[in-house]
Amino acid sequence: MKWQPFSLLAALALVGCSAETNEPINQDLWSSELVSGVDGVYVRLPHAGKLIRLSDSGAIEEVDLNGASPQRLVSVPDGSKTLAFAQWTECEDEDEDIVYLSDCDSDDIKAHTELHIVSDGVTTGQLDIPSFINTLSFPGSGELANVAVAYLDDTQITGLEINGVVDLGAVYFIDMDQGQIVGSTSVGFSPDRILFGQDNKAIIMSRSKVVVVDLNTYQQAFEAPLTLDADQKIDPSGAELAYDADSQSEILLLTVENSADLYMLNLKDEFWNIGDLGSVPTGIGVDQETGKSVFVFGSSSKAIVLNNSELATLNSSSIQTISLEEPANKTIVANKSAVLYNDANDYVHDVYRIDLETSDLTEYVAENPISSLKLNADGSKAVAVMKPEFGSGSYQDANWGVAILDLGSNDIVNLVAESRPVGVEIIDSEDVSYALVLLSGLDYVLKLDLANPRNAEQIDLPAAPLSLGTMPDGRFLIAHDSKLGMVSTFDPAASADDALTTHSGFAAVGLLKNNKLPRRGEEN
Amino acid sequence: MLTILAFTSAAMAAEPRHEITFDLGSLNSNDPAWNIVGGQQSPSSGIRAGYGAKPWLTVIGSWHLSRIQTDHGASYYDYEEPHADIGHDSSTHESNNASNGQVLSELSIHHVSLGAKFSHEVQNWLVPYATAQGRLHIGSLRVTDKWDAEDASIDLNASGLGYGGSVSAGVELRSKPIGGSMSLAAHLELGYSLSTAMDFAVESEGSSASIGSLNYNGATVSAGVGLRF
Numbered sequence: 001m002k003w004q005p006f007s008l009l010a011a012l013a014l015v016g017c018s019a020e021t022n023e024p025i026n027q028d029l030w031s032s033e034l035v036s037g038v039d040g041v042y043v044r045l046p047h048a049g050k051l052i053r054l055s056d057s058g059a060i061e062e063v064d065l066n067g068a069s070p071q072r073l074v075s076v077p078d079g080s081k082t083l084a085f086a087q088w089t090e091c092e093d094e095d096e097d098i099v100y101l102s103d104c105d106s107d108d109i110k111a112h113t114e115l116h117i118v119s120d121g122v123t124t125g126q127l128d129i130p131s132f133i134n135t136l137s138f139p140g141s142g143e144l145a146n147v148a149v150a151y152l153d154d155t156q157i158t159g160l161e162i163n164g165v166v167d168l169g170a171v172y173f174i175d176m177d178q179g180q181i182v183g184s185t186s187v188g189f190s191p192d193r194i195l196f197g198q199d200n201k202a203i204i205m206s207r208s209k210v211v212v213v214d215l216n217t218y219q220q221a222f223e224a225p226l227t228l229d230a231d232q233k234i235d236p237s238g239a240e241l242a243y244d245a246d247s248q249s250e251i252l253l254l255t256v257e258n259s260a261d262l263y264m265l266n267l268k269d270e271f272w273n274i275g276d277l278g279s280v281p282t283g284i285g286v287d288q289e290t291g292k293s294v295f296v297f298g299s300s301s302k303a304i305v306l307n308n309s310e311l312a313t314l315n316s317s318s319i320q321t322i323s324l325e326e327p328a329n330k331t332i333v334a335n336k337s338a339v340l341y342n343d344a345n346d347y348v349h350d351v352y353r354i355d356l357e358t359s360d361l362t363e364y365v366a367e368n369p370i371s372s373l374k375l376n377a378d379g380s381k382a383v384a385v386m387k388p389e390f391g392s393g394s395y396q397d398a399n400w401g402v403a404i405l406d407l408g409s410n411d412i413v414n415l416v417a418e419s420r421p422v423g424v425e426i427i428d429s430e431d432v433s434y435a436l437v438l439l440s441g442l443d444y445v446l447k448l449d450l451a452n453p454r455n456a457e458q459i460d461l462p463a464a465p466l467s468l469g470t471m472p473d474g475r476f477l478i479a480h481d482s483k484l485g486m487v488s489t490f491d492p493a494a495s496a497d498d499a500l501t502t503h504s505g506f507a508a509v510g511l512l513k514n515n516k517l518p519r520r521g522e523e524n
Numbered sequence: 525m526l527t528i529l530a531f532t533s534a535a536m537a538a539e540p541r542h543e544i545t546f547d548l549g550s551l552n553s554n555d556p557a558w559n560i561v562g563g564q565q566s567p568s569s570g571i572r573a574g575y576g577a578k579p580w581l582t583v584i585g586s587w588h589l590s591r592i593q594t595d596h597g598a599s600y601y602d603y604e605e606p607h608a609d610i611g612h613d614s615s616t617h618e619s620n621n622a623s624n625g626q627v628l629s630e631l632s633i634h635h636v637s638l639g640a641k642f643s644h645e646v647q648n649w650l651v652p653y654a655t656a657q658g659r660l661h662i663g664s665l666r667v668t669d670k671w672d673a674e675d676a677s678i679d680l681n682a683s684g685l686g687y688g689g690s691v692s693a694g695v696e697l698r699s700k701p702i703g704g705s706m707s708l709a710a711h712l713e714l715g716y717s718l719s720t721a722m723d724f725a726v727e728s729e730g731s732s733a734s735i736g737s738l739n740y741n742g743a744t745v746s747a748g749v750g751l752r753f
Binding site: 019020021022023024025028029030031032033052055057058059060061062100102462463464466479480481482483484485486503504505506508509510511512513514515516 | 667724728
């Protein structure tokens with residue numbers, strides 16, 4: 001009996017002292033907008049202000065951005081590098097007693113915008129860029145594979161902060177191997193797209209003018225105004241490059257807002273030619289193999305096909321008009337064909353294929369209006385997401401669906417979806433094309449063999465999917481709706497047991513952040 | 525515990541120079557990372573035992589436990605129906621991010637101390653004292669989406685070790701001896717602690733990525749009741 005007080009004391013101590021608290025985290029732990037490179041999947045962690053790489057093995061590695069917090073990720077086209085827009089917060093007061101951000105006087109806090117070039121999980125280059133830059137374009141492969149073009153796309157502006165006076169029309173050329181800006185030029189107001197042409201030229205469209213830059217010297221080759229009236233504002237709406245084999249000239253085809261005019265800029269001889277398409281075009285496609293260009297018109301049931309070798313002498317006789325039953329506002333060109341569809345009109349069901357060699361027209365009728373459409377790599381199949389048709393009574397018409405078009409015939413398969421398809425990706429292997437369809441709020445995705453789409457396979461997932469993408473090695477990448485982080489890779493060609501690989505919990509990295517000031521030159 | 529009880533049993537026949545107490549206390553830290561797991565004060569409880577080597581010198585050892593469960597909130601952003609493909613780039617647009625599941629953490633820290641207590645008896649019942657102790661903090665951190673491990677789809681466990689020391693000053697109140705060999709005692713003490721950080725990491729397939737670190741650099745306070753024997 002005499003041990004009872006001690007036993008009670010021990011029991012009380014063993015219980016320990018517990019606390020239950022509620023500490024909301026103000027930012028997302030991870031961003032589901034993943035970037036997939038050949039070296040792994042990169043994930044931005046907004047709460048932690050970190051960037052991590054997920055490897056196939058399941059390894060989680062933190063990418064050292066020298067104390068900067070990643071804001072946005074972009075992969076180069078071949079997936080060999082990932083570029084991270086990042087922000088580094090500096091306290092200009094170097095007092096050693098200032099350890100945390102909260103210790104620094106707000107007047108001494110300065111934010112720097114940087115671009116980090118990451119390869120194989122390591123920063124290979126870091127450069128200061130103006131804070132307004134939000135878009136990158138890449139010339140592609142070959143000798144310009146190391147070049148990125150950075151500019152402000154004012155349709156993508158979020159929280160733009162300007163210090164002092166800046167030129168929002170400046171375009172910067174970045175050598176990704178050297179990790180530095182190698183040139184810049186001002187292209188006028190609101191640059192909104194860049195095309196890369198022959199002879200290492202960058203053709204930059206902005207309000208009321210086109211600027212051509214020689215990427216060998218990063219100097220302006222020439223500037224081509226769209227109007228001689230300084231008061232007139234002309235905003236480009238669509239642009240493609242065509243090649244005129246007769247004159248051996250590259251031609252910029254440019255359409256502008258609210259105008260039926262087609263602007264044609266000969267990039268070799270530097271002159272404009274303007275033609276009248278009769279209606280305001282809403283889409284352009286150019287097929288280099290057949291030397292044809294296609295124009296569609298959202299408000300007119302026709303398509304126009306132009307022979308690129310006749311662009312210099314364009315007149316009414318050289319315009320080939322193809323009548324459609326319903327208007328199309330978009331076109332995708334592939335494999336000597338143009339696929340036309342309408343994603344803006346809720347009553348249009350038709351999808352068309354124009355054989356650009358013969359000008360033969362094939363009509364496909366989808367059960368419901370089209371919301372989006374994608375082609376496989378060789379242009380032999382198309383996958384369209386169909387949206388519910390307003391005011392219609394049938395079950396299929398009232399629901400979302402997926403249509404698979406065989407562009408080699410006039411076959412179309414219409415499937416009804418359990419919920420809204422919020423992501424569609426297509427992957428081509430040697431002899432098979434697969435589509436993966438992500439359905440809103442469901443814990444599975446649909447795998448479609450495009451040659452046999454009626455036998456859709458349901459792939460069960462460990463959590464509801466959030467977004468869908470493709471990887472450079474031909475796998476699908478799925479982000480799941482899980483706050484602590486969950487992504488899966490899906491190999492459509494693998495056996496069912498091995499096809500799906502899931503990594504989770506990575507968003508806990510940096511959970512216990514302490515807001516320590518990232519002092520450069522010190523360990524953070 | 526049995527060892528402690530055996531030790532006290534053997535000593536009970538002697539004059540009351542040894543002690544065993546049950547403590548409640550709080551360890552503070554100026555490390556802002558603690559704000560993620562419930563704040564910069566860690567409550568703790570445990571046992572402290574002392575061996576009286578001299579009337580003024582007691583060798584003390586203690587074990588305390590802190591346990592903090594934190595729900596990191598369910599709605600810190602608005603969820604919109606997902607609509608975007610991953611593509612080859614991402615943007616600062618956050619509306620397509622995850623909203624399902626919970627973010628829960630459970631932090632358990634064992635504090636083990638060994639040191640000396642220096643006492644000066646002002647009155648039989650009033651004894652001010654000071655201590656100096658070395659400390660080991662053995663932490664385990666669980667991050668999960670469900671408290672029930674069987675229901676959790678994500679359940680991460682990490683451990684961290686920190687070491688350091690503390691100094692404190694306090695006052696002890698003693699009762700009259702009961703039966704000549706045992707008395708009741710109560711104490712209140714304030715101090716300051718310094719420690720290295722406990723580093724917690726996600727270990728996966730040979731890789732290690734840091735969850736973060738926590739240290740105990742700050743004031744301490746504790747109070748306890750116990751026996752002298």
